[in-house]
Amino acid sequence: MKTRTLIINLASILAILSLLIGLLVGVLAFTGVLEFEKYKLILNLSSLVWFLTAPFWFVPQLFGKNFAEAGKQAWLRPKG
Numbered sequence: 001m002k003t004r005t006l007i008i009n010l011a012s013i014l015a016i017l018s019l020l021i022g023l024l025v026g027v028l029a030f031t032g033v034l035e036f037e038k039y040k041l042i043l044n045l046s047s048l049v050w051f052l053t054a055p056f057w058f059v060p061q062l063f064g065k066n067f068a069e070a071g072k073q074a075w076l077r078p079k080g
Helices: 002-031 036-058 065-073
Strands: none
Touching: 002 036, 002 065
């Protein structure tokens, strides 16, 4: 059970970081600090990370009963 909880916790951290990176990269590209090609690459990678990790964070029950139980113990999951 601890391994599944760890996976959910790591997935939530990666999901939040990917959202923040996507926001930061957008601001840097808008201000002209970052080239458009680099912006596209980083935004695509952060989007990929988001879409791969968000289901573990938001709906761990998609991955079975054991993940649903582990999701109740994960620290970044809403309780209740």
